[in-house]
Amino acid sequence: MQVLSLSTDSHYSHKVWHDEELSKMVDGGIPWPMLSDAGGRIGAIYGVYDEEAGVDIRGRFLIDPDGVIQAMEVLTPPVGRNVHELIRQIKAFQHVRATGGKEVTPAGWQPGDPILKIRPSLVGNVWKEWKPKK
Amino acid sequence: MAEPREVSCAQTARGPLTAAPEPEVSETATPSKEVEMIARVGKPAPDFEAMAYHQGSFKKVKLSDYEGKWRLICFYPGDFTFV
Numbered sequence: 296m297q298v299l300s301l302s303t304d305s306h307y308s309h310k311v312w313h314d315e316e317l318s319k320m321v322d323g324g325i326p327w328p329m330l331s332d333a334g335g336r337i338g339a340i341y342g343v344y345d346e347e348a349g350v351d352i353r354g355r356f357l358i359d360p361d362g363v364i365q366a367m368e369v370l371t372p373p374v375g376r377n378v379h380e381l382i383r384q385i386k387a388f389q390h391v392r393a394t395g396g397k398e399v400t401p402a403g404w405q406p407g408d409p410i411l412k413i414r415p416s417l418v419g420n421v422w423k424e425w426k427p428k429k
Numbered sequence: 430m431a432e433p434r435e436v437s438c439a440q441t442a443r444g445p446l447t448a449a450p451e452p453e454v455s456e457t458a459t460p461s462k463e464v465e466m467i468a469r470v471g472k473p474a475p476d477f478e479a480m481a482y483h484q485g486s487f488k489k490v491k492l493s494d495y496e497g498k499w500r501l502i503c504f505y506p507g508d509f510t511f512v
Binding site for chain 1: 445468471472475484487498501502507508
């Protein structure tokens with residue numbers, strides 16, 4: 296998994312933020328490249344550039360090895376993201392891909408939960424295999 | 430000692446590399462400047478190039494540099510913010 300972070304700040308700003316603050320919060324510093332989307336042109340094509348504020352709002356996009364976007368989440372600025380939900384989605388998408396799309400994860404699925412194998416006899420019988428407790 | 434060439438004030442990365450759809454040319458309508466969002470689930474992720482800070486140095490990074498890998502791209506409003 297390759298992570299890339301982007302904001303409209305310059306790469307010089309990223310350096311100072313990283314070296315002066317983030318490297319003191321994360322052991323060994325941030326392992327991924329921190330990209331500068333100066334002018335918000337990249338954010339604009341991803342639908343996250345706020346022209347009034349002049350910044351990219353919080354948005355994340357999960358891209359598979361073929362370059363296809365599998366998931367996206369976009370939030371307004373005051374609410375932070377939930378990394379557990381992100382990791383859950385990554386594990387689910389990676390599992391589905393590993394099975395060539397023959398196994399799918401139902402709503403609320405967590406790693407370790409039963410997985411549904413797509414077949415005609417499953418139609419109308421999901422309730423027998425998938426019993427969410429939550 | 431001269432600064433390394435990579436340190437310059439100008440932004441040299443190209444930004445989006447995926448051509449936006451050609452706006453329809455009409456004699457009456459003024460061309461819209463609004464950039465169209467082209468990112469969609471199930472569709473190819475638009476490629477881009479940007480200047481980056483990574484492990485002590487500045488370099489240009491393209492989304493397509495990581496072809497064949499799972500990628501997570503993460504936008505946020507600004508450095509030094511709180512959430």
